[in-house]
Amino acid sequence: MSGGTVHVVGAGLAGLAAALSLSGSGRSVVLHEAAGHAGGRCRSYLDSTIGCRIDNGNHLLLSANHAALAYLSEIGASGSLTASAPTFPFQDLPSGLQWTVRPGEGGLWRRLTAPMRQVPGARAPDALGMVRLAMAGRETTVMQALGPGVLMERFWRPMTVAILNAEPEIAAARLLRDVMREVIVTGEATPLTARDGLSESFVDPALAVLAVRGVRVGFGRRLRSIELGADRAVALHFPTDTVDLSSEDWLVLAVPPQVAAGLLPDLPVPEAASAIVNAHFRLDAPARLSGGGHLMGLTGGTAQWIFLRGPVASVTVSAAETLLDRSGEELASTLWSEIAPVLGLLAAPQPPGRIVKEKRATFRQDPRSLSRRPPARTSWRNLVLAGDWTDTGLPATIEGAIRSGRQAADALSGRAG
Known part of the structure; x- marks a missing residue:
C-alpha cells in the first residue's frame, strides 16, 4: 500500500475500528471527532x-x-x-408468566425450533414463519414473514425491537434473518x-492502543465541508483550519448518515x-x-x-x-x-x-431504508464510508458498526493496492 495519511472523521465505534485496522497495518492515521469525547452512541x-x-x-x-x-x-x-447463561428469560408484565428461550441449545434442528418449543402458547404451525423468514425478500417485513400470534408477542416482537429498533410491522425481515442465521448456524447465543461500562470496554482501551501506535486524535473538530475534485477529495474544512489532502492521502468518513449526506452531494442514505x-x-x-x-x-x-x-x-x-x-x-x-x-x-x-x-x-431499519444503505466505496477514489448505517448486511448494532469500520479499511486498502 502506498504512503500518505489516512484521515478518519468520526470517533464512534466505526471510526475507531477503521483507525485500529489501518494503524495496525502500518498506516499513518489522524482521527478527527466533532464532540469532546470518543464512542459516539456507545459510551x-x-x-x-x-x-x-x-x-x-x-x-x-x-x-x-x-x-x-x-x-x-x-x-x-x-x-x-x-x-450470562446462554438463555433469554422473559416475563409478561400483566400476568407475571415467565419463560426462557435457549436459542443455542442442541443441534441445528433444536436451535431452529427452540422458540416454538420453549415459548408457552406457541404452536407447531409457527415453524412455517421460520421458512418465510429464511426466504424473505428486500420488501418483506418481520410481521409479514413470521405472522401474528403468541410466538410473535412473546418472542419475536421483543427480539425484533431489541435487534432492529423497530416494531415487526415495519422492520426489515432480511436484517433479522441474517442475525438469526449466525446464531442458529453457530449455536453461539451467549449474551x-x-x-x-461501554467506554471501559470499547472506547478507552481503543484510544490507548491508538496512542501507542502514534495516531493523533483531535476532539472538538467538526468537519464543516469536504472540498471535492473531479474524482477525489482534495481538502477538509474545519472551523479553525483546512487540511489539504495530497495525492497519497485518504479519507474515511465515519459520521452519522444525515451528516454524511450534508457533506457529500447526492449520497443516498437512510433518511428516517x-x-x-x-x-x-x-x-x-x-x-x-x-x-x-x-x-x-x-x-x-x-x-x-x-x-x-x-x-x-x-x-x-x-x-x-x-x-x-x-x-x-x-x-x-x-x-x-x-x-x-x-x-x-x-x-x-x-x-x-x-x-x-x-x-x-x-x-429506521425498514425495507425502504435497505435500498439507501451505501457501500463503503464511493465515486471518489480516496474516500470511503463507515458507519452502522452503511451496507454491512447487518442491523445498526455494535457488531455492525465495527464491521463497517473494518470494511472501510479493507476498501481503502483495496483501492490503494
Whole structure:
C-alpha cells in the first residue's frame, strides 16, 4: 500500500475500528471527532443525578458477534465483558408468566425450533414463519414473514425491537434473518454485556492502543465541508483550519448518515431514524432477577428489557418515538412501576433515576431504508464510508458498526493496492 495519511472523521465505534485496522497495518492515521469525547452512541459517563457512572444506552452483544470480540481482543479488553447463561428469560408484565428461550441449545434442528418449543402458547404451525423468514425478500417485513400470534408477542416482537429498533410491522425481515442465521448456524447465543461500562470496554482501551501506535486524535473538530475534485477529495474544512489532502492521502468518513449526506452531494442514505429511551435507577443494594441472571425481556408493558449492573437497574425501550414527548418524571414513574415487581421491590419507594432519550439512535431499519444503505466505496477514489448505517448486511448494532469500520479499511486498502 502506498504512503500518505489516512484521515478518519468520526470517533464512534466505526471510526475507531477503521483507525485500529489501518494503524495496525502500518498506516499513518489522524482521527478527527466533532464532540469532546470518543464512542459516539456507545459510551459511559458519570451522571450527577443518580451519582454513578452509566452508559448512554444499553447494548447487548452475543458470542456470535465475532467482529466485536476480535476488536476487544485487539485492544486488550476481552475480559471486560460479563457473560450470562446462554438463555433469554422473559416475563409478561400483566400476568407475571415467565419463560426462557435457549436459542443455542442442541443441534441445528433444536436451535431452529427452540422458540416454538420453549415459548408457552406457541404452536407447531409457527415453524412455517421460520421458512418465510429464511426466504424473505428486500420488501418483506418481520410481521409479514413470521405472522401474528403468541410466538410473535412473546418472542419475536421483543427480539425484533431489541435487534432492529423497530416494531415487526415495519422492520426489515432480511436484517433479522441474517442475525438469526449466525446464531442458529453457530449455536453461539451467549449474551454479553460490558462489565464496567461501554467506554471501559470499547472506547478507552481503543484510544490507548491508538496512542501507542502514534495516531493523533483531535476532539472538538467538526468537519464543516469536504472540498471535492473531479474524482477525489482534495481538502477538509474545519472551523479553525483546512487540511489539504495530497495525492497519497485518504479519507474515511465515519459520521452519522444525515451528516454524511450534508457533506457529500447526492449520497443516498437512510433518511428516517428510530428512537430509544433508556432509564437508569440507582438502587439501595444490587437487585436480583428470577433465575439469577442480569437481563430479562419484558412483554405486555412499556419496558422491553431490563439490565442489572451492580446497584443500577437499567430499562430499555426501543422503537420509542411515541415516548419522546413525555417528561422524564412521567417516564421514570411509568417504567419503575413496571419493573419494581420484577425486581421484588414493589413496596420500595421509587429510587433516583435518569432518563436518556436518543432521538436518532439508529436509522429506521425498514425495507425502504435497505435500498439507501451505501457501500463503503464511493465515486471518489480516496474516500470511503463507515458507519452502522452503511451496507454491512447487518442491523445498526455494535457488531455492525465495527464491521463497517473494518470494511472501510479493507476498501481503502483495496483501492490503494
